[in-house]
Amino acid sequence: MGQTLEEWLKTLKENDLLHVVNHEVSIHQVAKIVSDNYAKATLIQKIEGYDMRLAANTASNRKMIALALNVDEDQVVQELDRRCERRVPPVVVDDAPCKQVVKTGDEVDLTEFPLHLQHELDAAPYITASVAVARDPHLGVYNLGIYRLMLRTHNETGVDVTAPHKLRAYYRNALEMGKPLQVAVVVGLPTIDLLGAEMSAPFDVDEYEVLGGIRGEPVELVRCETMDLLVPANAEIVLECEMPPIGWSRDEGPYGEFTGTYGALKMNPVLRVKAITHRSNPIFLSATHGGRKPGWTDLHLLFPIIELDLYRSLRQAGIDVRGVRLHPGGCGMWAIASIRQRAVGDSKTALALLLTSSRQAFPKYAVVVDDDINIYDDEDVIWAMTFRSQPSEDAVILKDLKAIPLDPSLSTEREHVSTSKMGFDATVPLEAAKERFERCMPVERPPSSFKAEASDEEVLEMLEKPRYFGEMALNYSGHAYRQFLKVLGRLRETGVVARDNLGRYVRAVK
Ligand SMILES: Cc1cc2nc3c(=O)[nH]c(=O)nc-3n(C[C@H](O)[C@H](O)[C@H](O)COP(=O)(O)O)c2cc1C
Structure with a gap:
């Protein structure tokens, strides 16, 4: 059936990456408990007034992503690159634990879930680790993606589907035909599945096959109760929904975003919940955004995917790239790449590609270092920026590039904003006198045979x-x-x- 969330939490616990709260807490304590323990995932066993456990922050740092992929932290991109090459078709099963409880019609009540307010000024509680499953209306292939859902009523949520996601294209299509779009929302999947859901495949590729490739085994799917959609059998909870053809007409937000700041109040579509199915003792999963430590949130699900875009684009350009890392300190808006220079121009070319070649407009800043620099050691990187670059020669600024509109530093004067980006070439120039850059390392000689006398x-x-x-x-x-x-x-x-x-x-x- 694939790993369950419960099994993933056990793995996190075994690796000292899970904080477990056994005493009963109020729903209003949840955000602070999760935030105070930002370096770990959290499992809260009992919340006053709810009959359900809550897990959160389960993909919030590189260790967790590496653990989900079963590799060392510096091998995440290479491993993802390998797994993305595979397509493994799913299999359909007749029954699954996520059908142990089925609620339809008047029984549907989203307030049964422990929906906590995440940030002080959020418009309402949000369902956040929510994987939306929908089908391309023409090709029939499945698309998966995580979309935050703002609670509006006991059976309706707002949904923020930004460009250029496929779900937005599917909804536009349904809107033109005046029909609702069927969407199943899956809550409570292990991190490997969330990572698979975040992969963006070409429009004609079925993303269940992509997820199968990431997992390394077929995804078992079970049919929804009220609509013609298949959902992962290992899910904790499934919301069977439709997006009515009302367009971008209902208020949604503000919400504390990945940047650590609030996004604006927007007009957005809604999801109407037709049925809820879940395990008999489900775990509700919550994804974290922003907060006091915005680099230690489930934004980490996007890091390896963007890193892979960058890694592939550098390789495509013939650059001998040894590693790419999005830095949590800038919420992924800083990329650091190490390369082995082969030709004059490699480092500046790498910078230009890092700043422009991700689909998601990440990053805003980039640093290129030689491969003797450890990109996971911030001091090493800053040392290289300090002593291997001259700002007047090695800083590159590009203007009018694709922006992430949530960046509060962007101009508010124009309707369609673009951003400037900056890169630092912190590599030793190929033609430079190498001895000037030789690093003075401590003397280390393994004890072996020494000469008996000196003459x-x-x-x-x-x-x-x-x-x-x-x-x-x-x-x-x-x-x-x-x-x-x-x-x-x-x-x-x-x-x-x-x-x-x-x-x-x-x-x-x-
Ligand atoms: C925790 C988390 C929450 C996200 N929330 C949203 C969201 O509310 N709206 C959105 O448009 N994208 C959101 N994203 C990004 C999309 O889920 C992601 O880009 C996905 O790959 C889109 O699928 P597609 O490219 O296959 O269409 C979120 C990502 C993460 C990791």
Whole structure:
């Protein structure tokens, strides 16, 4: 059936990535509990007035994404690249645990779910880890994507479907025909499935096949009760809905966005819930956005997908890219890539691609470093930016690019905004004198055999070619090392040994 949310929470727990709250809490404490424990997922066992557990923040850092893909953190992009190549068709099953409770008509009541207010000024509580499942009206292929749902009534929510998502295109089509669009909303999937749902496939590809490829096994699907749609059998909760053909006509928002700021009040379509099905003891899943630590939220579901776009575009351009990372500090708006330069121009080309080639208009800032820099070590990256770049030569600013409208720094004077973006080339120029950039690393010699004695003859033999001090000294230890120091000092004093302009020791020319 595929992993369940319960099983995923167990894995998080085993890896010290789950905070469990066993005592009863008020619904109004949920946001703070989740936010205070931002580095982990949270499972709340009992909420006053609700008969349901709540989990949140289950894909909120790179460790969790790596764990879901079963790889190390620095291998996430490469692994996703490999899994995205696969298409695994789904299979249909007759029954599933998400059918243990079925409610239709008057029984439908969204307030049975622990819908907590996430941010102080949100318009209402939101259903946030909600995977919308819909079918292309012409091709019949399935599309999956996460869309936040604002509670409007016990059986209606607002939905914010922004361009250029396929669900928006499907809805436009239904609107033109004056018909409702059928949408199933799945709540309570493990992180691997949320990641699969966030992959954007070409319009004619069935995203259940993509999800199967990401999982590495067919997705088991079960038929909805009231509509002709299939949903994942491992779901906790399914809302069978339709989007009536009323267009963008109902108020929705504001809502605390991924940027850590509020989005505007908008006019949006709605979802009407026809039926609710769920497990007998379901876990309600909530996704986090914004808040005090906006880089530690379920926005991390998008990071590897954008990183993959960037990784692929650099490779396509013939750049030897070694790693790409979206930085949580800028909510994904900073990308750092390490490359091995092969030709003059590689680093600036990489910058231009990083700033322009993701479908989602991420990132706004980019840094390119050489592959001796650890892109997961912020100090290492800032060191490279400091000592391997000259702002007047290595900062690149591009203007009038595609923007993420939620960025509050954008101009409010124009209706259609564009953004400027900035890149930093922090690589050592290919033609630069390499020794100026040599990093002074601590001496490290694995203990192995050392020479027993140091003599003039032996030192002079080593100096058949110029050598740095360490190249010679590391051959000796203890007493022999002290002897070597004296031998070298004497040979210097007597003018037998001199130094070249790189500081290496050489035999003196007579
Ligand atoms: C936690 C989370 C919440 C999201 N909420 C929304 C949303 O409310 N509206 C929206 O248009 N996109 C939202 N997205 C982005 C889409 O789900 C995502 O781009 C998806 O891939 C779109 O599917 P498509 O590209 O196959 O059409 C959200 C993403 C995440 C990770």
